[in-house]
Amino acid sequence: MQIADPLQPPSHPQQNLRLAVEYQQGGRFPEAEALYRQVLALYPGHPETLHRLGALSMQMGKPEAALPFLEQVKQIEPGNAVHWLLLTQCLLELNRPKEAKKVIAEAIRRGLRHPKADELLEQARSGRIRPPERTVSLKQEIAMLEQMLNAEHFAEAEARAQTFVRSHPKTDQGWHVLAMARMAQGRFEAALEPLLRAVQLKPGMAELHFKLGHSYEKLRRLAESAKAYRAALKLKPDFPEAQNGLLLVLPGLGNYEEALQVCRWILARKPDHFPALNNMALFLQKCGRASEAVEVYRRALAQGNDFAELHANYGNALKDAGRLDEALSEYRRAIALKPDYLEPRDNLIFGLNYREGVAPEELLAEARSYGEVVSRMATPFTVHDNTPEPDRRLRVGLVSGDLGEHSVGHFLEGVFANLDPARVELFAYSTAYHQDSALNTRLRACIPHWREATPDVMNDEALARQIHEDGIDILVDLSGHTGRNRLPVFAWKPAPVQVSWLGYLGTTGLEAMDYILADSWSLPVGEEDQFTETPWRLPDSYICFSPPAAAVEVGPLPALSNGHVTFGCFNNLSKVTDRVVACWAQLLQVVPESRLFLKSKALGESEVRKAAVDRFAKHGIDAGRLQMEGQQASRQAHFRAYQQIDIALDPFPYPGITTTVEGLWMGVPSVALKGDRFLSHQGESILNNAGLPDWIAENVDDYVAKAAAFARDLEHLSALRARLRDQVRASPLFDAPRFARNLEEAFRGMWRKWCELRR
Numbered sequence: 001m002q003i004a005d006p007l008q009p010p011s012h013p014q015q016n017l018r019l020a021v022e023y024q025q026g027g028r029f030p031e032a033e034a035l036y037r038q039v040l041a042l043y044p045g046h047p048e049t050l051h052r053l054g055a056l057s058m059q060m061g062k063p064e065a066a067l068p069f070l071e072q073v074k075q076i077e078p079g080n081a082v083h084w085l086l087l088t089q090c091l092l093e094l095n096r097p098k099e100a101k102k103v104i105a106e107a108i109r110r111g112l113r114h115p116k117a118d119e120l121l122e123q124a125r126s127g128r129i130r131p132p133e134r135t136v137s138l139k140q141e142i143a144m145l146e147q148m149l150n151a152e153h154f155a156e157a158e159a160r161a162q163t164f165v166r167s168h169p170k171t172d173q174g175w176h177v178l179a180m181a182r183m184a185q186g187r188f189e190a191a192l193e194p195l196l197r198a199v200q201l202k203p204g205m206a207e208l209h210f211k212l213g214h215s216y217e218k219l220r221r222l223a224e225s226a227k228a229y230r231a232a233l234k235l236k237p238d239f240p241e242a243q244n245g246l247l248l249v250l251p252g253l254g255n256y257e258e259a260l261q262v263c264r265w266i267l268a269r270k271p272d273h274f275p276a277l278n279n280m281a282l283f284l285q286k287c288g289r290a291s292e293a294v295e296v297y298r299r300a301l302a303q304g305n306d307f308a309e310l311h312a313n314y315g316n317a318l319k320d321a322g323r324l325d326e327a328l329s330e331y332r333r334a335i336a337l338k339p340d341y342l343e344p345r346d347n348l349i350f351g352l353n354y355r356e357g358v359a360p361e362e363l364l365a366e367a368r369s370y371g372e373v374v375s376r377m378a379t380p381f382t383v384h385d386n387t388p389e390p391d392r393r394l395r396v397g398l399v400s401g402d403l404g405e406h407s408v409g410h411f412l413e414g415v416f417a418n419l420d421p422a423r424v425e426l427f428a429y430s431t432a433y434h435q436d437s438a439l440n441t442r443l444r445a446c447i448p449h450w451r452e453a454t455p456d457v458m459n460d461e462a463l464a465r466q467i468h469e470d471g472i473d474i475l476v477d478l479s480g481h482t483g484r485n486r487l488p489v490f491a492w493k494p495a496p497v498q499v500s501w502l503g504y505l506g507t508t509g510l511e512a513m514d515y516i517l518a519d520s521w522s523l524p525v526g527e528e529d530q531f532t533e534t535p536w537r538l539p540d541s542y543i544c545f546s547p548p549a550a551a552v553e554v555g556p557l558p559a560l561s562n563g564h565v566t567f568g569c570f571n572n573l574s575k576v577t578d579r580v581v582a583c584w585a586q587l588l589q590v591v592p593e594s595r596l597f598l599k600s601k602a603l604g605e606s607e608v609r610k611a612a613v614d615r616f617a618k619h620g621i622d623a624g625r626l627q628m629e630g631q632q633a634s635r636q637a638h639f640r641a642y643q644q645i646d647i648a649l650d651p652f653p654y655p656g657i658t659t660t661v662e663g664l665w666m667g668v669p670s671v672a673l674k675g676d677r678f679l680s681h682q683g684e685s686i687l688n689n690a691g692l693p694d695w696i697a698e699n700v701d702d703y704v705a706k707a708a709a710f711a712r713d714l715e716h717l718s719a720l721r722a723r724l725r726d727q728v729r730a731s732p733l734f735d736a737p738r739f740a741r742n743l744e745e746a747f748r749g750m751w752r753k754w755c756e757l758r759r
Contacts, residue, residue, distance in 0.1 A: 480504020
C-alpha cells in the first residue's frame with residue numbers, strides 16, 4: 001500500500017484538517033501549522049482552518065500571529081460566537097483590553113451567547129487579565145521549541161524560549177534552546193547567559209560545555225573557551241567537536257604543548273587522521289621543533305595526501321629547519337596544485353630573498369605574478385570621495401598582523417606615540433589577535449580607531465569596504481609578503497594613496513600600491529626599476545626603533561675577561577647560507593681562539609645544532625668554537641645574551657635588521673656587507689645612521705679583514721661599546737620625535753601629489 005505524504009494536501013480540506021488536528025493534539029505544532037497553511041493556500045478563507053490556525057498560534061504562545069486569522073474568520077462567519085470569543089481572548093493576551101471589550105460587547109449586543117462571554121467582558125472592563133489556560137505539557141513545549149530550531153525558525157524559537165524560561169526557570173532545556181537560537185543568529189555574547197544557566201542546572205552534560213566553549217571562542221575569550229572545552233572532554237573524552245575547538249583556541253593562548261597532547265590523543269585512535277597530523281606539525285613548528293614537524297608532514301604525504309595546503313605547510317617546516325631549497329620546491333608544488341593559493345606565493349617570494357644568486361629581476365617577476373593573481377580577485381574602487389584639501393588632517397590606515405610582540409611593533413611604538421594627532425588620525429586594521437600583549441596595549445593607546453580585521457571577521461572585500469567607508473586617505477601596508485598580510489585588500493584600492501612600509505623589504509608586485517618607504521642608504525638612486533611602487537625616501541632612516549622597556553645594562557666587553565673575542569649572530573638560521581658559513585669560518589681561522597655565538601629559534605633542536613656543527617666542520621672549524629642556543633624565554637633574557645658578544649656578524653644577502661639595532665643598543669657593533677637591493681642594503685642604512693660607516697664592507701674579503709681588524713683592537717672596541725648606546729640613542733635610529741615629523745611630511749607629500757592630480 002502506498003503511503004501518502006501528509007504534507008501534500010488532498011483534494012478536500014477535511015482530510016488535511018483531520019490530520020492537522022491530530023498533529024496539534026499530539027504536540028507536533030510545526031507540522032500542524034504547515035498543514036493548516038497548505039489548506040488555506042488551496043482554499044483561502046476556509047473558516048474552520050482560519051479558526052484552528054488562530055487557536056494553534058495562541059496555543060504556541062503567539063497571539064500576535066493568531067490575530068489576523070481570527071479577525072478574518074469573524075468577518076466570514078459573524079454569527080459564530082466562538083470566533084468572537086477567541087478573538088477577545090487573543091486581544092486580552094496582547095494586553096489590548098479596550099479593543100477586547102468592544103469585540104465581546106458587540107458579540108453580546110448581537111445576541112451571540114457563550115458561557116465565557118460575561119467572564120471575558122469583566123476581564124476587559126477591569127483590565128485584570130487572567131493568564132491563558134494552556135493545554136500543552138512541559139514535554140510538548142520543549143519538543144515544540146526544538147522543532148522550531150530544527151526548522152531554522154531561530155527568531156521565533158528565541159522569543160518562545162524567552163517566554164518558556166520565565167515560566168520554567170529551572171528547566172535546562174529551555175535555557176539550552178534559547179542559547180542555541182541566539183548562537184544560530186550569530187549573537188554569541190547574548191548566548192552566554194542562557195548557556196551558563198543551563199550548565200548550572202545540568203553540569204554533567206558535555207554538549208552544554210562544548211557550546212559554551214564555542215561561544216567564548218567566537219568572542220575571542222580564549223582562556224574561558226579552553227576551560228569549557230576541557231570540561232566537555234572530561235565528561236566525554238571521545239568528543240571530536242570539543243577536541244577541534246580546543247585545538248583552535250590553544251594556539252591563541254600560546255599553549256602549543258597541550259595542543260600537541262590533543263593531537264596525540266586523536267592520532268592514537270586514528271593514526272591516519274589528516275587534520276590532526278597537519279595540526280601536530282604546525283604546533284611542533286611553533287614549539288621550535290621544525291625537524292620533528294618535517295617528519296610528521298612526511299608521514300602525512302606518505303598516506304597519499306597531496307593538498308596544496310599540506311605542501312605549503314611542509315615548505316614552512318623545511319625552511320625553519322634550514323632546508324631552504326627543499327622548502328622552495330614545496331612552495332612551487334603548492335602553487336602548481338592551486339594557482340590562486342596566495343600563502344605559498346608569499347612564502348616563495350619571501351624565501352627567495354634568503355637564497356644566494358637570486359637576481360632582483362627574478363624577485364620582481366615573482367612579485368608581479370602575485371600581483372596579477374590578486375588583481376583578478378579584486379574589483380577596485382574607482383571613486384574616492386576624500387576631500388582633496390592638501391593641508392587638512394589626514395586619515396591614515398595601518399594594515400598589519402604584527403601590532404603586538406613582534407619586531408614590527410617595536411619599530412612602531414615610539415613613532416606612533418610622537419605623531420601629531422592634529423595632522424594625522426590613525427586607524428588600525430589588525431589582521432591578528434594579540435591577547436595579553438603589553439606592546440599591543442601600548443600601541444592601542446596611540447591609535448584612536450582600532451578595527452579587528454582577521455580573515456574570519458572580514459574577508460578581503462569586507463575589509464576593503466570598511467577602509468573605504470572609514471574615508472582613509474593613506475593606507476599603509478606593514479606586512480608585505482610576510483605572514484598574516486592582507487595584500488589582496490590593497491588590490492581593491494580602498495584608499496586613494498597606498499604605501500608599503502617596514503614589514504617586507506622588497507616590492508609587493510601590486511600595481512595598486514603607489515609607494516614604498518625607504519631612505520637613500522637602503523634604496524639608492526638607480527634601483528627604482530626593482531619595484532612596481534614608486535620609492536619615497538625619508539631624509540634619514542626609514543626605520544626608528546623603540547628603546548626596550550626591559551632595563552638591561554650594556555656590560556663590559558666580554559673579550560677582556562674571556563681572553564678571546566666572541567663573534568655573534570642572533571638572526572634566523574635561514575639567513576646563514578653556505579656562503580655565509582664559509583665567510584665566517586674563514587674569519588674564525590684568521591682570528592685564532594675566537595668563538596662564534598649563534599642564537600635562533602631553530603637551534604633549540606639538537607638535530608639542527610648538529611647540522612650546523614657539520615656545516616662549519618666542512619671548513620675546518622671545531623665544534624668547541626661554536627656556541628649555539630635556541631630562543632630565550634623572555635625579551636629581557638634575549639637582550640642579556642648580547643652581553644656575551646664582542647662583535648656582531650651580519651648575514652647576507654638577507655641581513656639582520658631588528659637584531660642589528662638591538663645589538664647597537666647593547667653596545668655591540670655589527671660588520672655588514674654592501675648589497676645590491678633594498679633588502680641587502682639594510683646593514684648599510686643602519687650603520688650609516690648609527691655613525692659607523694667604517695663597519696660596512698665592500699666584499700667578502702673586506703668583510704673578513706674588517707672584522708679581524710676590529711677584533712684585534714680591544715681597546716677601541718671597549719671604548720666604542722661604552723659609548724655606543726648614547727651614540728645610537730641620539731641618532732635617527734632612536735629619535736622618535738624626529739622620525740615622526742619626517743613621516744608626517746612624507747604622508748603630506750604623497751597626499752599633495754594626489755590632490756594635484758584631482759585638480
